[in-house]
Amino acid sequence: MLALAPLPANAQQFGGPGGGPGGGLGGPGGSLGGGPGGFGGFGNDGGIPETRMPGFAPQGVGPLILGPDPIEPARPPSPGEGGAFEFPSRTNPAALPYAPSTDDPLQGLQLESPLKKPELLVSARLTEDGAPIASGVVWRVYGADPGADGKLPLVGSAEGGEHSFELDPGSYLVHCDFGYASTTIHAVVDGGIERESAVLNAGGLRLAARNADEEQISSEKLRFDVYMMDYNEVGERRVVAEDIPAGEIVRLPARRYHIVSRYGEVNATVRADIDVQAGKLTELELEQNAAEVTLKLVNAPGGEAIADTRWSVLTPGGDIVTEGIGAFPTFVLASGGYTVVAKHDQSVYSRDFEVKAGSNGDVEVLTSDLDTSSEMD
Structure with missing residues (x-):
């Protein structure tokens, strides 16, 4: 333990006469480490002799900080001076007092609700x-x-x-x-x-057709028409949908319909009635009995087709089924017997042929098959 010697009498006063001007604790010029004779002063006028001890610093005594004079504490009003106690202002006197703005925020910007309308x-x-x-x-x-x-x-x-x-x-x-x-x-x-x-109370209908040989027809010449079951004022069925390709799903109100399958544009036509059920896909496959036939006028079997030929396809009774012009026109014909007549220049040629369902092929008319019994205009 470190023992400290008692201070001399003239050095034990805090801010009293023994300290002299600037020698008291807290007096003018008499802060810690202040003027001659004050507490912590180092000198020969009654102060503490300067003594340095390694590793020892008195608690509560900080180093001397140089800088502007410290702010003098506000002095409470003395009795009788009147007036209320006021804290010193630490605010810049030039600062304006706060007041909320009266201007509309973001003028010109329309802020709308995310949900503009119902x-x-x-x-x-x-x-x-x-x-x-x-x-x-x-x-x-x-x-x-x-x-x-x-x-x-x-x-x-x-x-x-x-x-x-x-x-x-x-x-x-x-x-x-x-x-x-x-x-x-x-x-x-x-x-x-x-x-x-x-x-909607509706369902789907998918249509297809196969030939008598059991092969499904994929030709672009296959089309379907959908009709209502009732008739209009002229005795015709009302059309619901026309020219529907095979495999396409038709969305229809749930009820019964009349379906027509057209293979080509001549006489290969079949019909059926079908019920469409709500919420379900109904599939209908019709059976066609027809074939695609290509007509050729040649000088010899397998020869080159002769251009600029006019054609007529007749029933066995002589009624015209279809007509065409060209070197090799193609028709889809229902199965059965036919007579084909070809006219080139002023000559007329003819022959009979048979159409079998699914047997697509060529029908050749030879120039040796000269028809002397009829003429084509």
């Missing part, structure tokens, strides 16, 4: 409990009130599956097309999101 979300189903149709739907949205022209105004349209329309509040008619099936629903839009589902 939404109408529509979906279509084949049946009441079916899944929503993902594609192939055509939507048209009409205002419920006619315009000046007496027509309902079209306010929106879209293609695909489910779709969302942003609409003004009001009443609308939503028309949904899916192939040849369609329906219209009424929707009222108030606010937020309104959901509507159109039930």
Whole structure:
């Protein structure tokens, strides 16, 4: 333990007369390490003799820091001076007092709600409990009130599956097309999101045909027509869909239909009735009895076809089935017997031939088959 000797009497006073001017603790010029004779002063006028000990520093006494004069503490008002106590201001006197701005923020920039208008979300189903149709739907949205022209105004349209329309509040008619099936629903839009589902009560029909030889016909000349079962005022069936290629799925309202298969454009035609069920794919394969025949006028079997030839195909009774012009016209003919007549320059040639279902091939007419019994104009 380090023992300290008692201070001399003239050095034990803190800021008293023994310290002299600048010698008191906290007095003017008398801070720690202050003037002559003060506490911590080093000198010969009653101060502590300068003594340095390695590794020892009195606690609470920091190093001398040079710089601007310290801020003098605010002095409380003395009794009788009056006035309230005020803290010294540490704020720049030039700073303006805060006041909220009265200007509109971001003038000229219109901030809108992400949901600008109420939404109408529509979906279509084949049946009441079916899944929503993902594609192939055509939507048209009409205002419920006619315009000046007496027509309902079209306010929106879209293609695909489910779709969302942003609409003004009001009443609308939503028309949904899916192939040849369609329906219209009424929707009222108030606010937020309104959901509507159109039930089409429809199914699919896929058509195909095979020949009598059991081979499926893939020719582009094979087409189908779909008719209603009832007749119009002139006694004809109402057409639903025409010229449908084989293998294509036709979307139809659920009911019975009359189907016509046309192989070529002459006389290879078969018919059938079929029921289309809602939510299901119905497949119909019809049997054709026909073949593709190419006609040629040649000088010898297997010879080159002669151009500029006019052709007529007749029934055995002499009725015209079809006609054509060229070196080798091709026709699809129903199975059966026919007579072909060829005219080149002023000469007329003919022969009989037989068509067998599925037996596609050439029918050659020789120039030696001169027909002297008939003429072609």
